[in-house]
Amino acid sequence: MSVTLKRIAKECGYSVTTVSRALAGYDDVNETTRQRILEVAHNLGYQPNLVARQLQGQRTFTIGIITPPQIHHHEDDFFSLLIKGVNYAAAQYHYDLLISSRFPGTEEMDTYRRIVGGNRVDGMIVARTYQDDPRITYLQSIEHPFVVAGRSAPDLPSDFPYIDADSRVGVQMLVRHFIHYGHRHIGLILPPESVAFTAYRHAGYRYAFQDAGLTYHPEYVATGDLGEAGGYEAACTLLDRTPELTAIVACNDLMAFGAMAAVHARGRRIGEDVAVGGFDDIPAAQHAMPPLTTVRQPIYEIGERLTEMLVRIIADEPPAETQILIEPALIVRASSGQPRPQ
Amino acid sequence: MSVTLKRIAKECGYSVTTVSRALAGYDDVNETTRQRILEVAHNLGYQPNLVARQLQGQRTFTIGIITPPQIHHHEDDFFSLLIKGVNYAAAQYHYDLLISSRFPGTEEMDTYRRIVGGNRVDGMIVARTYQDDPRITYLQSIEHPFVVAGRSAPDLPSDFPYIDADSRVGVQMLVRHFIHYGHRHIGLILPPESVAFTAYRHAGYRYAFQDAGLTYHPEYVATGDLGEAGGYEAACTLLDRTPELTAIVACNDLMAFGAMAAVHARGRRIGEDVAVGGFDDIPAAQHAMPPLTTVRQPIYEIGERLTEMLVRIIADEPPAETQILIEPALIVRASSGQPRPQ
DNA sequence: GACACTATCCGAAACGTTTTGGATCGCCCA
DNA sequence: TGGGCGATCCAAAACGTTTCGGATAGTGTC
Incomplete structure (x- = not known):
């Protein structure tokens, strides 16, 4: 079907080896032969078979x-x-x-x-x-x-x-920011333990509390899968269990969107009644309503x-x-x- | 380096053919030999070389x-x-x-x-x-x-x-919607001519005007590349050239975002002073500020x-x-x- | 006139599969 | 006892490349 070296070789009377080397630009092929081969290859619309090349070269690029x-x-x-x-x-x-x-x-x-x-x-x-x-x-x-x-x-x-990204530092900055803004009861939505960065982000949360001389409340922490729905549920748990929360930090933006929805669903205003923060700064964070405070990871x-x-x-x-x-x-x-x- | 059929064959004393056929589940290999081959293949951690398979089968999946x-x-x-x-x-x-x-x-x-x-x-x-x-x-x-x-x-x-998607119908719906809302001066931001769907969307715009018995003004139409910046520039052109516009239809959401920015930059309120519509309904459309009216294409x-x-x-x-x-x-x-x- | 050297070309092997077309052997039946 | 048949196995070719190791012929040197 498709044009191969063999086909070109037959067409112009040289061996497959020579055709291959001509096309590859080796200097052990006569310049006029090379021109002839290049011409035939071009006319036939030759495209090297990459699969064959991969097999032979043991490289796939x-x-x-x-x-x-x-x-x-x-x-x-x-x-x-x-x-x-x-x-x-x-x-x-x-x-x-x-x-x-x-x-x-x-x-x-x-x-x-x-x-x-x-x-x-x-x-x-x-x-x-x-x-x-x-x-x-x-x-x-x-x-x-x-x-x-x-x-x-x-x-x-x-x-x-x-x-x-240095997750610990990121979450720490975010929590410190909320503390700065006067929040004392700050919830945290973590991903499952099995996700490697969970421990880092959890640590960032704890460090920020420690730095500020505040005590860490385990009941302010909930877990959600990394999606919007998981964030929604986790935020519901938090808001119902500990209504004193005035801020929620979610470990990624998607869960933060879910948390915003949960806050909204409880008739509380995002930002004014309950501040929400995320992590990642995906494009949607900037366009969210209200725009989402978050930790930007490039x-x-x-x-x-x-x-x-x-x-x-x-x-x-x-x-x-x-x-x-x-x-x-x-x-x-x-x-x-x-x-x-x- | 990696485990091949040849290696398995050597290991258990059968030919490459037999090993290949055993693994492929052909019934012309003895059940006990197959078990033996499967076992060896498994122990060696055999993974078929897909590149070789592709070359031989002329299929890549x-x-x-x-x-x-x-x-x-x-x-x-x-x-x-x-x-x-x-x-x-x-x-x-x-x-x-x-x-x-x-x-x-x-x-x-x-x-x-x-x-x-x-x-x-x-x-x-x-x-x-x-x-x-x-x-x-x-x-x-x-x-x-x-x-x-x-x-x-x-x-x-x-x-x-x-x-x-039936672009023509989509734009037509959108423009009709704006006309319904009482708009008479509706701008259009088209992609370059070279994009195939441009003519369809342009036609939708014209049809909607025609249906409503309104006249088509060529000066209400501008062109932008398909990005946010292109939408911004085109909207600027339109707003400055024909200030009477009270609505702008952009041919995709990205350009609509740009148009919103242009409206905003002129101190006019989106929706209230100038309505904006897009096309595609990308996720960001829903989260935009204000959320973007658009034509959803799945x-x-x-x-x-x-x-x-x-x-x-x-x-x-x-x-x-x-x-x-x-x-x-x-x-x-x-x-x-x-x-x-x- | 023999030797070396260069320029040009090519056969064969290799990459790891799958498939084609047998080969071998034992067994059964006429 | 020989022909046929099923079960089991395998050698070789093919997919399209690249590369290794020559082969051949022409040219120049001593």
Whole structure:
């Protein structure tokens, strides 16, 4: 069907070897022959079969990333942003991107094994780490190049290349901001324990209280999955259990949106009655009603830099720094309300 | 390095053929031998080399999509949504997704040729059609499976599988809605002519005027690229040239955001002084301030359905309908303001 | 006239699969 | 006892490239 080297070779009377070398620009082929071969190749519309090339060269120039499936529209702009960043950088390095979506769990691990073990990619980008992440264990065990968006939980070693925002500092800044605004009863919505960054964000919350000389109330803390619905439920729990809360910190923007909805549903005004803060600064945060105070983590840039790091690791020229902690930024918006009198 | 059939064969004393057939479940291998082979394969952690399989089978079980690079965060949720839908459906059919990002133009065409001609994918999804789209011409000329999100401009044949929203009807609904609300001076921000859907949306605008017995003013129409900045500039042009405008229809949500900013920058209130409408209903539209009236196009679902269509075309079992026009829905939000007195 | 050297070309192997078309052996039946 | 048949196995080719290690012929040198 499609045009191969063999076809070109037949067409112009040279061997496959010579055609291959002519096209590759080796200097052991006569200049006039090369011209002839180039001409025939062009006329026939030759495109090298990349799969064959991959097999022979044991290189794919492709990087892989597996995301959770996103059924609803607004779910998880985190991955969208990350992918945009990765995609952009990958193109610059002449890499393609192979994406597959699976729910975390065995199915996801099978996909890792299939794609990585099946030699479909030169490297992997792992996002949103779990505690004791089996994907990382696997990639380390077979010594396959990979980089991680995020790192291990605080008590485990992060002995792999990663870029992560300093979650602890981020949440700490946010809580301190609320304390500054005069809040004393501040709720926290954490992700499940299994998510690696949970402990960092929890610590940031506790540190801020400690710094301010306030006592930590465990009943001010609830857990939600990372979606909007989870945030809604967790906020409901908090608001009903401890009505004295005047602020809620959610561990990502999506859950913060849910929390805002919960506050709203109870007839209380966001910002004025109950301040709400999030984490990530996804695009929707800025457009939310009211705009959401949050901790900005440069997801797009993290995607870009991770890709660069991965490409260099693949080329066996790892950059000097392969474990990068990014200082997040506090973005104050209307969901903070005004500083409270007294 | 990695485990191959040859390695397993050596390990358990059978030929590569037998190992291959044992693993593939053919019944011409003895049950006890199969068990033995399965065991060895499992112990060695065998994963079939997918690249080799692709080369031999001339099938990749991968579909490709090329998007424009998205440098800024909020730019173009259209492609994000489409990809989410495609990704989700692809996983269901056990296909992977190969993504590359290029700016439209020769570089994009080269990438098409490289990926499609290079046999990296079984099928392609083409998004956001141009007038007389060279990508489509190319794919048709080599008879490679593909489906399109969008169709040709009205005066050209759309002789390929596609799913598209009925843009004309969508804009018509939106403009009629504004007319209903009492607006008589309604601006329109169109994309460049080269975008295939421009003519449809323009027609919708004209039809709505005609239906209402109003005259069409060419000076109420401006052009912007499809981004927020383009919408801002076009809206500025319109507002300054024809200050009598009380409503602006932008041909996508991003440009509508830009238009809102322009209205705001002139000290006029969105909705109350100047109503604004968009097209697409990307997630941000709902969270905008004020929330944006728009024409909803189910992008995620289009991605899903396109993927299903493509998979069936690849399998040579094309569905009955391969040219689908979707009726969009008018979503009225606060950017419409209130019906005007008189 | 033999040797070395260069320029140009090519055969064969390899990458890891799957598939085609047998080969071998034991058994049954006429 | 030989022919046929089923069960089990395998060698070789093929997918399209790249690369290794020559082969060949022409040219120049001593």
